[in-house]
Amino acid sequence: MNQERITIALAGNANVGKSVIFNHLTGMHQHIGNWPGKTIEKAEGTLQFKNYTIDVVDLPGIYSLSTFSIEELISRKYIAVENPDLVINVVDASVLERNLFFTLQLIELAPPMVIALNQMDMAAKKGIEIDHKKLEEILGVPVVPTVAPKHIGIYELLQATVDIIEKGNGTPSRVEYGEEIEEKIQKLSKLVAKLQLPYPARWIAIKLLEGDEQLERRVRQLDPEILSTVEKLSQDIQRIHGHSCSTVITSARYETAGCIARDVQKIVSPMTPPFRDRLHAFTTHRVLGYLTMAAIVLSIFFGIFTFGDFLSGFLGDFLYGFKPSFEIVFGGVIGELIWGGIVEGLIAGITIALPYLLPFYLVLYLLEDSGYLSRIAFLMDNVMHKIGLHGKAFIPMMLGFGCNVPACLGCRIMETEREKLLATFVVTLVPCAATTVIILGLVGAFVGFEWALLLYVIDLVIIFFLGRIAFKVLPGEPTGLIMEMHDYRFPHGRTVVKQTWFRVKEFIKMAFPLIIAGSFVIKLADILDLLKPITDTLSPITVVWLGLPAITGITLIFGVLRKELTLIMLATLLGTSNFSSVLDPVQMIVFTLVAMLYIPCISTISTLVKEQGWKRALFITVFEIVFAIIVGGIANRILLIANIW
Amino acid sequence: MELPLTHLKDSESGIIISINPSPRHRHHGHHNRGRFRKRLEDMGLTPGTKLTVVNSAPFHGPIELHVRGSRLAIGRGMAERIQVRVNR
Ligand SMILES: Nc1nc2c(ncn2[C@@H]2O[C@H](COP(=O)(O)OP(=O)(O)OP(=O)(O)O)[C@@H](O)[C@H]2O)c(=O)[nH]1
Ligand SMILES: [Mg+2]
Numbered sequence: 001m002n003q004e005r006i007t008i009a010l011a012g013n014a015n016v017g018k019s020v021i022f023n024h025l026t027g028m029h030q031h032i033g034n035w036p037g038k039t040i041e042k043a044e045g046t047l048q049f050k051n052y053t054i055d056v057v058d059l060p061g062i063y064s065l066s067t068f069s070i071e072e073l074i075s076r077k078y079i080a081v082e083n084p085d086l087v088i089n090v091v092d093a094s095v096l097e098r099n100l101f102f103t104l105q106l107i108e109l110a111p112p113m114v115i116a117l118n119q120m121d122m123a124a125k126k127g128i129e130i131d132h133k134k135l136e137e138i139l140g141v142p143v144v145p146t147v148a149p150k151h152i153g154i155y156e157l158l159q160a161t162v163d164i165i166e167k168g169n170g171t172p173s174r175v176e177y178g179e180e181i182e183e184k185i186q187k188l189s190k191l192v193a194k195l196q197l198p199y200p201a202r203w204i205a206i207k208l209l210e211g212d213e214q215l216e217r218r219v220r221q222l223d224p225e226i227l228s229t230v231e232k233l234s235q236d237i238q239r240i241h242g243h244s245c246s247t248v249i250t251s252a253r254y255e256t257a258g259c260i261a262r263d264v265q266k267i268v269s270p271m272t273p274p275f276r277d278r279l280h281a282f283t284t285h286r287v288l289g290y291l292t293m294a295a296i297v298l299s300i301f302f303g304i305f306t307f308g309d310f311l312s313g314f315l316g317d318f319l320y321g322f323k324p325s326f327e328i329v330f331g332g333v334i335g336e337l338i339w340g341g342i343v344e345g346l347i348a349g350i351t352i353a354l355p356y357l358l359p360f361y362l363v364l365y366l367l368e369d370s371g372y373l374s375r376i377a378f379l380m381d382n383v384m385h386k387i388g389l390h391g392k393a394f395i396p397m398m399l400g401f402g403c404n405v406p407a408c409l410g411c412r413i414m415e416t417e418r419e420k421l422l423a424t425f426v427v428t429l430v431p432c433a434a435t436t437v438i439i440l441g442l443v444g445a446f447v448g449f450e451w452a453l454l455l456y457v458i459d460l461v462i463i464f465f466l467g468r469i470a471f472k473v474l475p476g477e478p479t480g481l482i483m484e485m486h487d488y489r490f491p492h493g494r495t496v497v498k499q500t501w502f503r504v505k506e507f508i509k510m511a512f513p514l515i516i517a518g519s520f521v522i523k524l525a526d527i528l529d530l531l532k533p534i535t536d537t538l539s540p541i542t543v544v545w546l547g548l549p550a551i552t553g554i555t556l557i558f559g560v561l562r563k564e565l566t567l568i569m570l571a572t573l574l575g576t577s578n579f580s581s582v583l584d585p586v587q588m589i590v591f592t593l594v595a596m597l598y599i600p601c602i603s604t605i606s607t608l609v610k611e612q613g614w615k616r617a618l619f620i621t622v623f624e625i626v627f628a629i630i631v632g633g634i635a636n637r638i639l640l641i642a643n644i645w
Numbered sequence: 646m647e648l649p650l651t652h653l654k655d656s657e658s659g660i661i662i663s664i665n666p667s668p669r670h671r672h673h674g675h676h677n678r679g680r681f682r683k684r685l686e687d688m689g690l691t692p693g694t695k696l697t698v699v700n701s702a703p704f705h706g707p708i709e710l711h712v713r714g715s716r717l718a719i720g721r722g723m724a725e726r727i728q729v730r731v732n733r
Contacts, residue, residue, distance in 0.1 A: 068684060096714070097715075244682075247692065251692060254689055286702060381718070381720060391707060482720070
């Protein structure tokens, strides 16, 4: 049987379920959650279906085929320029009208296409009944109803894809823009057809009338005459309709989308507002919303602390219990090297990091998949304006609590270069899960939960003030917030567990080799007496200014690799995870404060280099190191004077 | 009666008349004004569209709208520039 290789792309509005379908088709791990703008770069995977090898491309969600945002640029470029063999337009059935607006634009670009009418369960819950056969008839494009997380309709979707690949689409119906405009589109189409651009002439004509900058540039190189015709025609339209040409075209498209939607759907709204709507109203309420947010955040940290602390202690007692029997089997220097260099590193990794990381990721993904993040963005918009950003920037910040790397990447959802830079800067100051391990595992466990909480508060205050300073340095008018808030959903268990497990697996794969290698090197250096020169060099900072034991200089260096290593290495070097025997409360707080602020870890730095260039990355890194040391020293002095313990 | 969107009360509905260019963006020239309007229009806020204000966040926060069967959050600064017609 000969195999044919084809490429298909998944395109559609933000947060409709493209990545769920993509992951299911390809077995990959694209980020899934219930807020718009997760996929920021195209992703590729492969699957076998019948005698086809299908390359699938997941694209960022977009509302229009314009070129105003980076998502639109990426998706449009892929569909128009790379020319996939077929586009699967994923449509959210519960918000049909808005989604059809995009579908109609896609039809104008005329790639072979199939529509996945996804979220059919959500539509049913909202009392929306859709006649998908009728929709198929009206649009002239195959429509397959799907419920992506339950894998319903995916097989049929692939079948429809293959059918279209083999037979072609025929002629899908299109938006009719009304007589005067149609006439102008015809006229322009004839002109641009001569240019031999690789797109349908009608699409180019419409886009030029809409004032599309990219196509204008293309056409200007080939035949600048055409642009003056465009100018003239669009002024005619503006005169007739009283609105700019692009407004008139967009309105007409939405009008058509609305007509089709009304034609194919029957809405029977439930008599009483359903729970998710009441929950939405409650969590965005001008007073209760903020209280709920505070309560949720507090209970998350308290819950994770209680659970982590218990599990950590339990695992620690259990695993350190093997030490005596180990020493009986392996005596001498070799035994010390193996125990101190390898086993202790492992134990520290298991007992210190995992008990906090695992529940933390789980809760973060639960929050993400429920849809709460966009509500927080709504509530925090006014605060974010004070640091030159808007509410959506709070979403990468929330992601930053999990890990700074995806958070930095997530800053691409900001609209301008300046906002991206500002958001990236504040995101690197957010305490990631590894930092939470230190905060809860050291300060929380040995000083008190309220002190751990205070550290988070201090961090947020610092973020706010540094953000404000950065805003003053990089002035400019913040763009306003425009964000769709999708319905709350009951988090999809399997997706959440899968994503958490994927994250934890990454941690185990990345961190444990580092922990073991690191512990081994340190232990060896310790036995050979090589640590002293390093600790001595650093001691003016660590001992004199910060008031910490000299040995912390070594662990802070390791923290550059991964932040939790600062604590794990400390445990390895001291041979115990009972930190209260070696650090007093002031030292614990100062140590944690420095570790929290002092440097984005190496993975974050390399992401920073990729996103912002090495100059800005270097600046942010150096700034944060110096800043952390200054803050740590000041905190040390204040705490000593306060004399609490 | 014609008003900026920000003057609507919660659960009041109106029809969009026009979207005014941003006064503060004026010095960026024609280009940026067009962008701002296009973004709103692509999200479905075209002239003639019916919208309902659902809720607004305190301290000059954003406004939540129901439009075309979906729920949008629009920053206060942008909402100020959307002119709507209401029956009062
Ligand atoms: N109930 C229900 N939820 C769904 C369905 N399809 C997707 N979801 C959920 O919708 C949310 C968004 O799914 P994603 O696949 O991340 O959406 P996307 O289109 O890739 O979004 P962006 O990358 O942000 O553009 C997730 O919370 C999914 O669990 C569906 O058919 N039914
Ligand atoms: Mg996605």
